[in-house]
Amino acid sequence: MTNSTKTKSSSNIENQALPWYNRPLWGSQSFFSWFQSLLYGVVSGKQEIPESTVIIYKDTLKSLKNISALVKSVDNEKFTSREFMNFLNLNRQFESNTGTYEGLKYSIELLRVALETKESFLKIEATETRYRSYSQQEFYEYVYEYLQQDLSVSEFQELVQRQLNDIIPKIKTDEGKAAIQSYVNQLDIVCKDKLGLKLLFLFKQYDLSNFALLRTVSEIADTFYDKNLESIKEFMVVVQLNAEIFLKLGQIIQVPTTKNKPETYALMLQYIALRNRHQKSYGQFQQLLGLLKEWERYYNPLITIRQEYPFSEYKQPSIFTEEIPGLNIYEKYQNHLEKSS
Template sequence: MFKKIVSFLNQDVANLTKENQGTETVSEISTNIHNQALAEIKVLSTIAKTLDNPNYKNPDFSFYLKIKSFFATNKEQYQGLQNSAELLALAVKAQANFLKIEQTELRYRSTKQQEYYQFVIDFLGEKFAEDKSNEASEGGAIVTKKKDNSKYSKEEFKQQIRAKLEEVKLTIKTEQGKQALEDYTESLEALAAEKEIGLKLLYLFKKFNLTDFSILRTISDMVIYLQDKNMQNMKAMQDLVVKNEEIFLKVGKIIGIPKTKENPETYGRILQYLALSKKHESSIQQFTKMMDVMKQWKNFYKTITDIREQYPPSQYQQPDEFKQEIPGLSLYQTYGEYLSIFK
């Protein structure tokens, strides 16, 4: 009699559990998609955990992330400055290539060599110049638009300058002159490797007749000088800008600082960003890799959560895999807010 009672009770519990879990069955296709996404996310979470680093919790690195986020989200005083900050950061990083270009153009001045330099500038002008004939009025302001047919292509640029280089080298008698143009071309190709930004910077320097690339070295020296200083001290940044005001005003035209923001505070914020980026360079590279992994992780995470929401346990008998914890979720909760600012 006791065994029968226990059996009846167990059956009632099973029926109650089944009733609470729902009676419908999750489709096989959805289950397979869910499980595949879960398998992928396990791999990605393992990779992301190996890229996680205690340095990311360092207050100074956290401050860098906050500043980068301010630029990316156009927060208050940082509004419209992200592109300018990235342009200057690249210019300082690529200063050796800019200086090589400047020195070659100043030292090697034969007719054919100058023809080659002009060919390069004409090409960049065709790709990056604004079309004054294509102006439109938006809200009472004149907006200059870029040519629709001026799409930049790194491969096209390399192909054309190499073809022109071979043509010019045939007319140059000295090996030294030929090698100078070869080095010049390699510097151009190094700038071209930086997506569109590197060559656009060169074009802007030429456009504004700012051919003294040594100012980039001066800014680089400031960045190095700040490495052992308190970079959260904005007043110190502004004081350094004021002492080198002429340099920042010159470079401001190149990186597109609006006239309304040509002040020590604006340049101080950009200088602060450059100095922090330099200080945490190695951590930033690893953090960026982790963000790339987490972006992939997020896609699979969405697949999993969407399917689980589509088949709630109140209506469906969920497979055991639907109840598993999602690996990497704690990392996402910690760093997810930064995914959009790393590209």
Template sequence: MTNPVNDSSVSGVNSPAKTIPWWNRPVTGDGGLLGELLTKIEKEEVPEATLALRNLQLMDIRVFAKTAEAIDSPKFTDEDFLTFARIKYMLSNGIGDYAELDESIRLLQLAIQAKDSFIAIDQTELRYRGYKQQEFYSFVEHLLKNQENTESFREKVNTKAKEILIQVKTEEGQNAIKAYARHMEKISKHVLGLKLLLLFKTSNLSDYSILRAVADVILGIEMKHIYDVKKLVDVVNGNYDAFEPLKHIIQLPDNRKDVEVYALMIQVISLSHQYETVYVKFEQLMKVLQKWYRNYQVLLQIYQEYPANQYKLPQEFNEPIPGEALYLKYCKCLTDKKTGMVYMDLS
């Protein structure tokens, strides 16, 4: 039987040096201990396929990093804006005091933005009560209840309006129908427009002018008090008659109908108005970083699988990753120092 220790297929070349005890072997030179040790610890090369994958990821990373850096602005790191960004994150992720309020806030915000249209629609329905006008109002409500998509809704409303106009004799009545259709079209352009129209149509709201009262309350809030919820609660308490009738229209959850909830809602709406333009750009930055992050994760995985202490790494492995400094900046800005919670999700 072959001795596995001396079998060249296992131990390599059958050199005389292998039979010499280590204490009798030279440190350097042919058969030296140093040469054998270096052979054993020599680092492996990173596979070509892995290098190609890394280069591919870096190509995308460079593009996304350049775009992100072009969008980035000092306004995004303003402390008040960052507080608003954290609130928006809590809203969209249903966290803390802002849980379950996102859609209700958007409905209230739209109601305030389109208040003139809602008031005009209500006044038209109350003032023009002819048979054909009422037929038109009922037709619109039927469309809303059947959850028509926006494009179909506008098309059917305009077609019906033309049909009704022929049968309305007075110029005043015709103008009222035209204006009614225009307001319907305007509101329906919003994402939640049709839903809010139906909620108003089926509500028992007797005075639509409270929308103006709520808008005035929000406009009157001083920005220096915007993060003081207690002061905002006082504001709501002083105008509760304007807020309370809207609770069903804006679909507040049954467990979230207290005064403090309205205070949080007007806080968000005020801040949204204050930072509307800045936040749109900030969202663009986050979307680009989201794309960047996917490639970044692949790159990190490669670096973890091929550490410098085991592999012979090309020099470029030590170069900074484009966009990483920007990413780490926002990780720091959007991390709560007390709780460690990160108000940013790029996954």
């Protein structure tokens, strides 16, 4: 046997002892070596992502993580409760003056201001009823005259203050002076915006005694504090029992004639009750939507980069496969973002 034959025989025996994937497949190359080279060829055939793009991706993801932490801290299970979702739907109709609340936005705003400042309205009425000297009555007439003019809040307050400075020396008793000063203080509370100015004018125009309606309506509204607010039926029952009061109030808060009926006041009370209950949560929800809009500003570039440099064609760093933080919360409220934009 020649040396070369001996070498081949020895080599064959050694190869037989190797695992199948390490045995020569073609020539001296094993299957494992061939597969490695094939895989390397595939990988090395992919293009490199520009380093500047990778840096942008990393920085954007970092910003997204920071915002996601804030988003997570603000998110609340209340935001997906049935009643809150119902309020959001009604509030959108209210803000756009459409649907259920078409033509009622201005009237509801007037009613809301009236209920929020009812104590001041009642004190104004009490002062005008009790303190009736000539100077005081003249002062009240000046106030009504100013209310009839299209004045800004600051203009109204300035004119009232001038009249106050003029009348105080004419009032003889300290009690009378204190009463007029208190009266002006209540005017400031009621007339802190144009709605308040308009509302005070309307009450005075129709009859100052109508201020008493506010106490009754406020007491009715308070009965719904801890009740289920989703059904309109309970509101309808209460309004129908007090129909005369609400129809009278409708003139003052300028409810359209075609809508001056119990159903309208039931809807108004329901909205105000829902608003009072969810006012704090609504503010937090708006904050959440604002954060999600900011989150979206960073999310969109990340998705764009991933789409522009797909794994099938580019060597993606591991950071490209990381889970995007906050995506689950974004998807949960995405339809609200679209409606609010």
